[in-house]
Amino acid sequence: MKLEGKVALVTGSARGIGRAVVDKLAAEGVRLVINDVDPQPAEEAASELRGGGTEVAVCAGDVTATDFADRFISTAIDSFGGVDLIINNAGYTWDGVIQKMSDEQFDAMLEVHLKAPFRILRAAAGPLREAARREAAEGRIVRRKVVNVSSVAGIWGNAGQVNYATAKAGITGMTKTLAREWGRYQVNVNAVAFGLIGTRMTQGVGPEGARMEIGGRALPAGIPQSARQAIESQIPFGRAGTPEEAAGAVYLFCIPESDYVSGQVLLVTGGQ
Ligand SMILES: NC(=O)c1ccc[n+]([C@@H]2O[C@H](COP(=O)([O-])OP(=O)(O)OC[C@H]3O[C@@H](n4cnc5c(N)ncnc54)[C@H](O)[C@@H]3O)[C@@H](O)[C@H]2O)c1
Numbered sequence: 140m141k142l143e144g145k146v147a148l149v150t151g152s153a154r155g156i157g158r159a160v161v162d163k164l165a166a167e168g169v170r171l172v173i174n175d176v177d178p179q180p181a182e183e184a185a186s187e188l189r190g191g192g193t194e195v196a197v198c199a200g201d202v203t204a205t206d207f208a209d210r211f212i213s214t215a216i217d218s219f220g221g222v223d224l225i226i227n228n229a230g231y232t233w234d235g236v237i238q239k240m241s242d243e244q245f246d247a248m249l250e251v252h253l254k255a256p257f258r259i260l261r262a263a264a265g266p267l268r269e270a271a272r273r274e275a276a277e278g279r280i281v282r283r284k285v286v287n288v289s290s291v292a293g294i295w296g297n298a299g300q301v302n303y304a305t306a307k308a309g310i311t312g313m314t315k316t317l318a319r320e321w322g323r324y325q326v327n328v329n330a331v332a333f334g335l336i337g338t339r340m341t342q343g344v345g346p347e348g349a350r351m352e353i354g355g356r357a358l359p360a361g362i363p364q365s366a367r368q369a370i371e372s373q374i375p376f377g378r379a380g381t382p383e384e385a386a387g388a389v390y391l392f393c394i395p396e397s398d399y400v401s402g403q404v405l406l407v408t409g410g411q
Pocket of ligand 1: 150151153154155157174176177200201202203229230251288290333334335336337338339340353
């Protein structure tokens with residue numbers, strides 16, 4: 140157990156990649172603060188994890204709420220006494236070509252994929268600095284890790300996703316900047332940019348489509364079956380990644396073997 144006793148905060152961890160991340164970290168002995176905008180699956184995930192012996196606190200709610208970041212960090216400190224790993228994962232897509240995209244649609248992606256991680260990391264800055272100072276005074280170094288979840292849309296661009304791609308590209312700037320600001324606090328800041336991973340977000344849907352509700356809006360979920368097949372045909376491995384494979388890449392940035400790696404964006408694409 141490489142991460143035994145560490146405290147991890149993972150947004151959007153009731154399903155999909157976030158859920159696979161908390162399962163992976165739990166198996167390594169990590170104590171967890173899980174979050175999701177949907178409280179019921181978050182509670183279900185928590186009770187399953189507790190059943191397996193993991194200590195779990197739930198901080199349900201929308202990461203874009205202005206009071207969320209303070210609540211999230213406080214939950215970790217009040218429940219477990221600190222913060223070791225922060226995984227900014229929560230998100231969704233709301234696609235459209237630019238000429239049909241409203242300001243609301245553009246802003247929604249910046250809020251969830253960029254501003255929410257910014258607020259969470261800003262709220263964590265004080266506790267991370269204090270912990271590093273205290274440990275330095277004791278002659279100890281304890282490494283802490285941030286992993287921001289990005290997308291190849293933010294690296295390569297993606298037609299129909301100017302809002303999402305812009306926000307995910309911003310994650311690169313945030314990651315590289317905080318890697319510089321927080322080196323002195325012994326905090327590694329990296330990002331993973333996923334290609335196609337098989338989750339609710341990318342499920343193949345028929346002509347009738349599928350819907351999901353986020354922030355009081357009913358939005359299309361998934362991508363047309365034909366588009367999904369076209370994307371898969373471009374992937375050298377010939378298939379989407381699984382949430383567990385995605386979680387494996389997040390895990391690489393959490394373990395001690397990556398202690399000297401910071402400011403990096405790892406493409407997780409099945410070789411694409
Ligand atoms: N699936 C992919 O192919 C893919 C590719 C690149 C990047 N990503 C990124 O991975 C992350 C996870 O996506 P996923 O594929 O697991 O999708 P998912 O829909 O399966 O899971 C996302 C989770 O985040 C939650 N969530 C969404 N908005 C939230 C909010 N405002 N506050 C709190 N929770 C919220 C959802 O309820 C859901 O449980 C996202 O940031 C996404 O952009 C996914």
